[in-house]
Amino acid sequence: MESSxxxxxxxxxxxxxxxxxxxxIACAISDNKHILEMGYAADVNxxxxxxxxxxxxxxxxxxxxxxxxxxxxxxxxxxxxxRRSAQQILAKCKRIEYSGMREKEFxxxxxxxxxxxxxxxLDWLNKLQLNHNSN
Numbered sequence: 001m002e003s004s005x006x007x008x009x010x011x012x013x014x015x016x017x018x019x020x021x022x023x024x025i026a027c028a029i030s031d032n033k034h035i036l037e038m039g040y041a042a043d044v045n046x047x048x049x050x051x052x053x054x055x056x057x058x059x060x061x062x063x064x065x066x067x068x069x070x071x072x073x074x075x076x077x078x079x080x081x082x083r084r085s086a087q088q089i090l091a092k093c094k095r096i097e098y099s100g101m102r103e104k105e106f107x108x109x110x111x112x113x114x115x116x117x118x119x120x121x122l123d124w125l126n127k128l129q130l131n132h133n134s135n
Contacts, residue, residue, distance in 0.1 A: 006067055011124040014117045015059040021110045022056040022089070025049055028106060029096075045099055052092045052110075055085045059117075066125070072132065079125055086114050086121075 006012055026049040030038050038050030062082045069075045093107045093114075101107065 006064060009124070011117070011120045012060065012063055014113065014120050015056075015063060018059060018089070018110065018113050018117055019053070019056040021106065021113055022049075022052045025096075025106045025110060026053045029101065045096055045101060048092050048095055052089055052096075055089045055092070058082075058085050066128065070132070072129065075125075075128070075132075079121075082121060083118070086118055090114055 026033075026035070026038060026046075029049040030041065030043075030046045033041065033046065035050050035053055038046045038053075041047055041050075059082060062078050062085070066075050066078045066082075069078065090111060093111050097104060097107050
């Protein structure tokens with residue numbers, strides 16, 4: 001599949017939305033610190049927010065790798081990585097929520113986006129598997 005078509009897929013756009021929301025949360029928590037600075041911050045919420053951004057950044061390249069993989073075992077390994085990253089984002093959202101962050105609606109938005117991503121991802125992966133099996 002051409003890269004221009006890949007970037008039009010709903011799953012890719014959802015991963016991009018997740019990255020944008022997670023970056024927005026990180027900016028709100030850290031007063032616009034760079035992602036590298038957040039890793040060394042004294043505030044645990046800033047560190048966790050930086051980790052959320054990093055986890056969300058992993059989604060798009062892994063999706064592209066699955067799209068281009070011809071081996072079903074490779075696709076499944078990458079799919080597990082994506083699901084693990086999504087679960088880690090959710091766990092880190094809960095961690096920030098429980099710490100008493102004021103902007104909880106942003107965390108709720110990110111959690112909703114992750115849940116939508118998960119559904120889209122499973123549908124996309126099943127269609128991709130069917131297409132590869134029929135070729």
